[in-house]
Amino acid sequence: MSLVEELKAILGSDRVHSHPLELLVYNKDAGVTTGAVAAAVLPETTQEVAACVRTARRHGVPVVARGAGTGLAGGAVPTEPALLVVLTRMNQVWDLDGTTAWIGPGVLNLDLSRHTADKGLHYAPDPSSQAACTIGGNVATNAGGPHCLAEGTTVAHILGMEMVTADGDVVHLGGQSPDPIGLDLRGVVVGSEGTLGIVTKVLVKLTENPPAVRTLLLTFETIRDAAATVSATIASGIVPAALEMMDQPMVIAVEAFTRGGLPVDAAAVLIAEVVGLDAGVAAEAATIERIAVEQGATSVKVAADEEERALLWKARKNAFGAVAQAAPDYYLHDTVVPRTRLVEVMAKIYEIGDTHGIKMLNVFHAGDGNLHPLVAYDAREPGMAEKVRAAAEEMVRISVAAGGSLTGEHGVGLEKRDLMTLVFDPVDLDAQARLREAFDPDGVLNPGKILPRGSRCYDYGMAVLSEGEE
């Protein structure tokens, strides 16, 4: 039997897609790369996932897991014709205990918080795509979001998982108890972009809703003043729940889209949010306001009620949608720098935009130094795509040169795979390749991602010996 026939025997023909037209939906993510899909399957149980993996292996076809496809780094875009295991149908929530729940990888991020709202709980990591992205995809990328500043990224909220291995076996990693004994394989699987296994159930930690929230909109005449406010706030001993920056081009784009009353004449705005007890948030909000004014803020507005707060966040989280309306194509970047270097790196990023003559908009997680320069362009314009790509690489390079790294939350995927050598030595990459081999010796899970080709070839022993001789 062919691969597709076998898969249809396992799942039924309605959950196996192999027609080229059907596969068009699956050959790309929300980023800019396109890949090749041999077939796409929609399993509903762990056993079905395991059977699909074993079947693909028998046919010598690699396996790529996929959630909602909102990734931007090509993590779920196959580099060679692969079996795409689409996990969106595995979207059950099994309540377990007060503050943890076992859920399927296909549960949407925002749905999880909605599901637990009546218990006064939420799932803390909140990527901007949270209305569409799945928890499985969040686990794969170790996704972030504005509220990861105080709460940590996805890995701090995933206590355990059930995973189908490269052999099609099922293992359980981590668990509800603190510090499960043995090596922390859970921590390695989070952020591994589907290269170590396919996560089929996730044990999530839920966070108590804060009794009080205060959200401030701070307006500045220069990016520098806004960035200085970020640094001074962190230095003052406050770790806000979120600290987000938008520059003027982005504010203009967003305001045209959401009409939230953002100041379109400001060079930059900060959205700062503090959470906690009433007494605490009042004091912290006052401190942030004082710091902002000291740093030159031209206006400080506190969201008066939940409605105003929701509107501010709507503006922030719809930023990318707003840009999509304004330009036919956009390329959203993700680099990270020490937060003390924000001002200088931002200045260089604008220079790069000017040099290449491309339109740059910025909205990012200023509090943790996670930059998201966004290039709006028209790919039909001759030479434009090349310009955009060249600018992208320059932005990564200047971030790394400032002590930063390739990606803060989107993942390496395909997009930054070949830039890994900017931050890691051959020995480091070789170690990562060995770690991956321990999970997937034959390289069948999402091959070609994260690590550049040749990572495993570094023969440290020979290098050491030749150095050590004489």
Place this chain on the structure above:
Amino acid sequence: MLKQELARLAKGLFAEPIPGAPPVEHTIAPTLAEEAAAVFRFASEYGLRVLLWGSGAHQAMGNLVTPDLIMTTAALDQVVDWQPEDLTVVVQPGVLIVDLEAKLEQQGQTAILPESPGVSTVGGTIAAGLSGWRRLRYGPTRDRMLEVRLATGDGRVVRGGGRLVKNVTGYDLPRLVTGSFGSLGLISEVCLKLWPLTTERAMVHVDDPAAALAASYRPDAVIESNDLATVYLAGSAEEIAAQASAIGGEPSAGHHWPDPLPGRTEAVIRVPASAVSAIVAMIRPLGVAFQAAHGVGEIRFVADGIVDEIGALRKTAESLGGALVVARAPDDSTIERWGSPPGSIELQRRVKAAFDPRGAANAGILPGGI
């Protein structure tokens, strides 16, 4: 010949035998990751077993290692780089926790490492995967591990992560080494995420710790011991007053953490947080000293003279998906250190082999004798 080669390799790095350590012919104190790697390379080549040593505070954890050599982190004892404005610090493993925290406190910061560390080193605490009481509020130590340099069991120096508070570039080696008990190699440097110290701290004694936990908003810790249950609060004076009133108790200023447990043997039960009260109800009648972290799921207790009961407690912990592990024990203790190994044991074995294929680094220390 072997000895000569070691003498050449570790020239100037030999240290005095460590009191209390297993008897070995050589104790080596590398000053650089590369030197540790060279020792490991040598050990891997000749099939020697290296035992890693910080201050010895947690040596009773994990299966017994029978070493040919001891490698100590005593000469890797520097705070390498502290960036207060970025809330990060880069530190070598041999630094004592008390020293690091005292230094950080000068600028109102903390690494949230264990509060009563005794002589524990940063490296040993990370290798043992230990967290302080404040993990209820700030999460476990592993969530503050930003970057690691590791001299692997087969003699490479590998870096993973980055000196950034947010970063998903490459596989998460910093978390992998946390709690790895030296089984992958020697941690030669880590970058930790710091937190600002809160301005005010206070404690409220309560009768019902579970109810107090439910009534408060994210306290630093809720600890129940034999004769006392305490909620540890932090924040502004107004916040503390509001919390104390919600809990229904009088706050007293400052944080006084429980003294380390007495006795020769100490065990730790790790269970889902919801099971803490049930475990306490099992331990209380045994008449041994205990400390339970509500909201976390960790119950420490003195395990001398209750060998029979340990089995039942372990069975209960494991049936809840948790474990009973030995934190401290005399050398001749017969209590099994880990209990039943995890279901992912084969995968664990392969991951260990990716860093230490010949078993040079703390061989056999992990569950399942890995």
